[in-house]
Amino acid sequence: MSRRRGRDNCPNLFYNIKRKGCESVQLFLQQVFNGIMIGSTYAIVALGLTLVFGILHVPNFAHGHLYMLGAYVTFFMMKLYGLSFWPALLISMLVLALIGVLVERIVFRPLINQAHITMFISAIGLLMLIENFVIVAWGPRAHRIQNPYPTIVRVFGITMTHQRIIVIAAAVILMVLLQLFIKKTIVGTTIEAVAQDREGALMMGISVNRVAGMTFAISSALAAAAASLVAPIFMISPTMGGLLVMKAMIIIILGGMGSIKGAILGGYILGLVEALGGGYLSAAYKDVFAFGLLIAVLAVKPTGLFGKEK
């Protein structure tokens, strides 16, 4: 029973093109779909990071671990309280928002007037704390979250699971919501004000501390959402955030620190580069493409695609 994959999947639309060509197009489209899905995750995580790193100038290296914590909270809610997926996700976003506020207040705010590098150190301390706490609480093994939408759909020979489509859709919704929040609400505009000119905002009577807490809350909630969305497709483990935060750093530098557009675009670019590079060029060096891409962009534009000159 080993039916060769792909042979009967080419729709009549492509029948005139040689079968090999059809399969190549399918392969390409499949990789593109994969890339967009992963890119959506990257974009959301990078969004959260650019808010904190770009606007507050806090090098939150522990962002990946907040992401991981978000996945675990969702898992915990579903497992212990038997909640279904969406309520668990919302609670996780709330919990992580609160944790974000705490983190800003306890771990980063005291170091605001010191060199940036000290915040880097406290971020590392936070990262160790979170990771080992999770290991002690839930063990070092990976866990699975039940996939709420496991059905598969095939379009033009591309395989997509519903969950993956939901990830892409949810990511877009989150991005739109965030953009609306920043531009249309008062709270959002205070964040933008602080981003543009911290002292000026202070003089206008904006509580920079309150804005900092809010920014961290949003950043962490976004991370929690991203993690929870992909968790059912993959697995959650204490180290799932480690590599991701580095990629997120690359994305926000690529897109320009503090730029929301840059984070989103950078996320999708990276997702596509990895999927296509990994699939067509070399799987072993897949991660190198991410890092290499960054270097290539910085060589041309040292402040990133949408970055501003200081």
Place this chain on the structure above:
Amino acid sequence: MDIKKILKEKWPYLFLLLVAFAVPVLVSSRYVFQVIVISVVWSVAALSLNLVLGYTGLASLAHAGFFGIGAYGVALLTRGGMSFWLALPLSALLATVVGLFIAMPALRTRESYFAISTLCFGVIIYIVAGNWLSLTGGHTGIIGIPRVTPIRLPFLTIEFTSLTSQYYLVLVLLLLTLFVMHRLVYSLQGLTFMSIRNNEVLAEAVGINAFSTKLLSFCIANFIVALAGGVYAPLMGSISPTVTMHILTFNWLVFTLLGGVATLAGPIIGAFAITVLIESLYFLGEYQLIIFGALLIVVIIYFPRGLMGIYDNLSLKAKDFYQQRRSGFKDVQRIAQSRGSD
């Protein structure tokens, strides 16, 4: 150079030197000795990181990559039959050249951008070390690295098979590094580095070439850390791509910052203190790293200048205390002077 004068002023350092040389005699536990030897190697690495980060203000997160190049260089060359004493400088030179290539694009960026792009370069070095199977042996790494080539003098042969001899080798490297750093930091070049750190724009306005200064600092630091990597390889006997991981750079960062950034003693103190701390927290079992992470946060918040910062504060207080004891009149004079010089 009056010997008496040197002894009078520098006696604490000489005492320290004596203790350092006497370590193999003083320490009977091989485990403690091992920890000391490794800490000395980390001290060299942290010192070089301090040069580029603490004195020049460049957050070079690729540091471990150069350590790794030094280690792999020595490992491959000595396994191929070359003498360690030739392989070591060659590998360090290789690391410096690679650093030049990295510096070209990276030094055009500023601050956080520089940090992240060097981090990326470091990870690229790690990935290459892990995947270039024919050269580096991939993730298994290189096994069976020969011990440091013995030095044949006319009257005796110095071998490097025992832990004691290896200790003296790394100690000499540390002392050399300290010497170079000391000369560098307290020279005009050192001031140039610090001027870049303090205010790059202003430095350029005064006529300093920021790019070449940064490049120089970067290259010296890379050369030194590659030397550390080069002595690490025969010490361990086998290496794997883990010697290039960014985790090492973060460790050295913590050593430097908690010891005292932009000081000569800071990285060394940090290297020893943190290593001792982690090993002694072993009894905490699975809570070890949780406590350590929390401690890290607390310490950096309350002591941003690290242990040397605490030390400076204490000695300032001691100085004040001494002054008060000495003579009240001098105090009044001092206050009057400070008031007058407003």
Place this chain on the structure above:
Amino acid sequence: MKRAKKLLAVLLILALAVTIAGCGKKTEPTPAPGPTPAQPPKEVVIGYSGPLSGPAAEYGQDCLNGIIYAVEEIKNAGGFEVNGQKYIFKLESIDDGANPTQSVTNARRLQELNAVAITNPVMTSIAPMIELNQEAGNEFLMLAYTSTPKVVQTGNKYLVAVPPPFTVYINAFSKLAWDKGWRKGAMVITLGAYGDEWRQLFKAHWEGLGGQITADQPANYYTEVDYSAQLTASLATNPDFLLIGGPSQPTALVMEQARMLGFTGAFLLIDQAKMEYIESLIGLDMMGEVIGVGRIMDFPSATAKKFDDGYTKRFGVMNTWESVLNYTMTHKLALAMQAAGSVDDVAAIVAAYPKVYPIKGDTYPVEYFGVEAGGATYLPAMVQTIEAGKYSKPALYVWWAKTDAEFQQVKSQAQDGSNMVKMDLKR
């Protein structure tokens, strides 16, 4: 005052130095005191240094659990007797996070704690550790839990390799795949020392047979969760089978993602991945046709099932080959010490190892038939297939027998030699 400053500096450094020097002097582990007039069991220290945190933590914990189980069993039985004195094992375990520098430091620490034998399950940590174990006066037996073939080629005098070399599985899988008429294979194996070697050797072997490797798309099973890029590229080459594997959990993900992408061929699992574990994660239906290392409970020994039940009860997790082999390894150490008549003469213990074999299935969950000079131990490699939702009868490969007579002898010694197959393995 300059003087005060310098004095303070010296004092601080002295304090640090004293702390460092002092904290290393650990007292000898005192034997368990007992009021009974009969000699109480003395303790012999065995050391474990391995990944108990980080990406390989589960693997490290599984290995450790096996040892703990054996140590407890020996203790409950009153200990093992050497020269009229009863001994029990004291297990000292230190996490090294798979970091070789830390492994060496741990080895030194364990040496200080008088460990007679030290075990580690990661090849890149074992390599620097064996630089230490032949030091006169500080010897220790290295119990190397790794199936990397290189480990028995180091020439180390005091080393025992616990699992069979994975080249056995390469041979076995290849033969089974070839006999089924498959010629095209694609590889999506984990990056890392272990996976790299597997890929290299399998490709060489398969192509040597005349087969074709249509894609080689490794992935980092330890950090990645999304394998769609590699799988999509591999499946586009229309392979008959996919060679996959790394730790069991991500391997389950790879299988699932491959099936979801429409792959209907068979999977070959490298020996790190365990079929029963994957089954518990994604179910037999999703797995489809699989060739891999057999289930422990199907090993033809009377004790296998009993061990399985007891282990699951004690630790609350599924039994794995890591635990069962580490368990047997610990018991074998006790047997070797008994045969040598010594609990601290490493050279004598190593010399006495051949005497403990054969390890039989009536007492132990797996069977070992001997050991050779480089440290390789003779455990038959067990291979099973899953077809049409059912596990096949396991085949046990005797890979060390050079002659037919030797093979027949092994077959007769085994509890159930009916499934044994002789394999010619180039070593």
